[in-house]
Amino acid sequence: MNVIHSIAEMQRIADAHRSEGKRIGVVPTMGYLHRGHTSLIDIVRGSTDIVVTTIFVNPTQFAANEDFTKYPRNIERDTELAAEAGTTYLFVPEAAEMYPTPYHTYVSVEDITTVLEGRIRPTHFRGVTTIVAKLFNIIKPHVAIFGQKDAQQAVVINKMAKDLNFDVQIIVAPIIREPDGLAMSSRNVYLTETERREAPVLLRSLQYAGEAIANGERSAAAIRTSMELLIVESSSGRIDYIAFTDPESLEEIEKFVPGSRALISLAVRFGQTRLIDNTIIAIP
Amino acid sequence: MNVIHSIAEMQRIADAHRSEGKRIGVVPTMGYLHRGHTSLIDIVRGSTDIVVTTIFVNPTQFAANEDFTKYPRNIERDTELAAEAGTTYLFVPEAAEMYPTPYHTYVSVEDITTVLEGRIRPTHFRGVTTIVAKLFNIIKPHVAIFGQKDAQQAVVINKMAKDLNFDVQIIVAPIIREPDGLAMSSRNVYLTETERREAPVLLRSLQYAGEAIANGERSAAAIRTSMELLIVESSSGRIDYIAFTDPESLEEIEKFVPGSRALISLAVRFGQTRLIDNTIIAIP
Numbered sequence: 119m120n121v122i123h124s125i126a127e128m129q130r131i132a133d134a135h136r137s138e139g140k141r142i143g144v145v146p147t148m149g150y151l152h153r154g155h156t157s158l159i160d161i162v163r164g165s166t167d168i169v170v171t172t173i174f175v176n177p178t179q180f181a182a183n184e185d186f187t188k189y190p191r192n193i194e195r196d197t198e199l200a201a202e203a204g205t206t207y208l209f210v211p212e213a214a215e216m217y218p219t220p221y222h223t224y225v226s227v228e229d230i231t232t233v234l235e236g237r238i239r240p241t242h243f244r245g246v247t248t249i250v251a252k253l254f255n256i257i258k259p260h261v262a263i264f265g266q267k268d269a270q271q272a273v274v275i276n277k278m279a280k281d282l283n284f285d286v287q288i289i290v291a292p293i294i295r296e297p298d299g300l301a302m303s304s305r306n307v308y309l310t311e312t313e314r315r316e317a318p319v320l321l322r323s324l325q326y327a328g329e330a331i332a333n334g335e336r337s338a339a340a341i342r343t344s345m346e347l348l349i350v351e352s353s354s355g356r357i358d359y360i361a362f363t364d365p366e367s368l369e370e371i372e373k374f375v376p377g378s379r380a381l382i383s384l385a386v387r388f389g390q391t392r393l394i395d396n397t398i399i400a401i402p
Numbered sequence: 403m404n405v406i407h408s409i410a411e412m413q414r415i416a417d418a419h420r421s422e423g424k425r426i427g428v429v430p431t432m433g434y435l436h437r438g439h440t441s442l443i444d445i446v447r448g449s450t451d452i453v454v455t456t457i458f459v460n461p462t463q464f465a466a467n468e469d470f471t472k473y474p475r476n477i478e479r480d481t482e483l484a485a486e487a488g489t490t491y492l493f494v495p496e497a498a499e500m501y502p503t504p505y506h507t508y509v510s511v512e513d514i515t516t517v518l519e520g521r522i523r524p525t526h527f528r529g530v531t532t533i534v535a536k537l538f539n540i541i542k543p544h545v546a547i548f549g550q551k552d553a554q555q556a557v558v559i560n561k562m563a564k565d566l567n568f569d570v571q572i573i574v575a576p577i578i579r580e581p582d583g584l585a586m587s588s589r590n591v592y593l594t595e596t597e598r599r600e601a602p603v604l605l606r607s608l609q610y611a612g613e614a615i616a617n618g619e620r621s622a623a624a625i626r627t628s629m630e631l632l633i634v635e636s637s638s639g640r641i642d643y644i645a646f647t648d649p650e651s652l653e654e655i656e657k658f659v660p661g662s663r664a665l666i667s668l669a670v671r672f673g674q675t676r677l678i679d680n681t682i683i684a685i686p
């Protein structure tokens with residue numbers, strides 16, 4: 119595995135591989151890698167010749183009140199994990215080269231970024247789509263992979279890639295969970311012991327929703343009320359939202375329609391830590 | 403010359419040429435080609451193997467009150483001119499494929515798009531940078547060329563390409579003029595005979611500015627007043643703006659500083675037709 123810091127060098131390498139007919143896959147991350155990330159590297163390795171894993175804690179996707187400065191970082195461990203998982207190139211750019219002063223250009227997706235996470239984090243997705251567009255231009259991938267854990271992010275990036283005609287196949291990979299059901303996240307390290315023990319209630323509430331729908335419940339409001347009760351009665355979690363939406367348009371669903379699919383997503387705060395989780399359910 | 407309509411086909415062709423080691427140049431246009439455009443094709447042909455000329459009257463860069471529907475079009479003549487000038491592929495996409503419903507994604511350059519043209523046309527540059535980003539992703543060029551006639555557009559596209567790390571060399575080509583000094587523009591066909599006769603006053607006013615600076619005048623306000631007088635006294639033109647700015651940051655200049663450069667740009671309406679022109683002057 120080679121570690122690359124320079125944008126121009128990464129572009130030269132990408133061009134050279136493309137002209138050899140090699141397929142390039144990219145796994146964009148903010149580092150502090152866990153098995154969720156290494157599963158993405160595994161998947162991309164299966165369909166490409168060259169796997170570029172990127173590590174960049176992207177300042178433009180954090181608001182001033184968010185955890186940019188304290189976001190967990192461990193480049194030595196990340197380098198080991200990325201190499202073990204089969205990364206060909208680890209791309210670790212400098213913030214000063216990614217966002218030189220003055221920096222003026224942003225990629226924005228409208229409409230689907232104003233709901234769910236976007237309602238609480240209004241500039242977040244603009245930062246995400248901007249950095250992903252930059253990484254696509256630097257790494258020139260055939261394939262890019264993102265985790266379903268950030269469900270709305272996956273929808274927004276798919277839309278951005280399609281609207282801007284990026285010639286990149288977007289893969290959305292399943293959520294990887296701890297044995298007790300907590301979705302893997304770099305932010306899980308923020309949890310206290312008690313919060314960590316409580317956090318699997320997120321998956322349990324999603325499983326409850328799936329069972330209720332299987333048993334014929336068709337009202338989103340009724341399911342939301344039960345999920346809220348389940349979370350607040352069995353944990354210290356404070357709910358940001360529990361949402362039922364179309365998995366692509368992200369339009370809100372009030373009554374589940376047989377034959378359709380629903381994205382059930384939620385964000386819950388445990389102390390200072392904000393966790394998200396989701397599931398997509400086919401309505402029987 | 404091959405005429406391509408499909409985005410996917412254009413991407414396949416671009417990929418095939420890149421993997422053969424061929425250099426691709428793109429000449430983005432809105433059609434109704436004139437010698438300004440064919441000069442761009444000439445220049446790109448000199449440094450690339452494959453020249454893609456694009457013709458697309460881009461709806462997102464026109465405001466509702468602007469001339470999108472009546473913008474001049476003549477695809478038969480454009481096809482002949484593009485072929486004669488040495489185009490390899492003429493890319494003529496459909497609006498429905500370029501902007502499918504729903505369309506949500508825009509590329510925006512902040513700061514330098516709120517002055518000059520951007521003050522009068524607030525959504526214009528967002529449309530320009532969005533379509534150029536899309537064309538870069540479709541045509542995958544090594545080189546792209548734009549005319550200096552649209553001076554601010556050239557600055558904005560350069561900034562967009564740099565900020566988003568597009569691996570594309572941007573060439574800005576000189577203004578091509580009619581024998582009487584009027585800058586070539588597809589919109590010149592809108593002019594009445596009288597307006598057409600009057601329109602070279604734009605270049606004369608820019609030449610006056612150059613002479614005044616050469617003679618030691620250092621006040622932008624003083625030169626602006628004289629340029630305004632020259633235009634309104636010798637034509638029916640109504641001035642949108644006459645601006646003196648840094649050629650890159652587009653920051654306004656009040657006093658010309660020896661050793662620096664100044665972009666002098668103007669927009670003037672003749673009847674319903676809005677003309678722009680500009681010059682860059684090295685301050686002695």
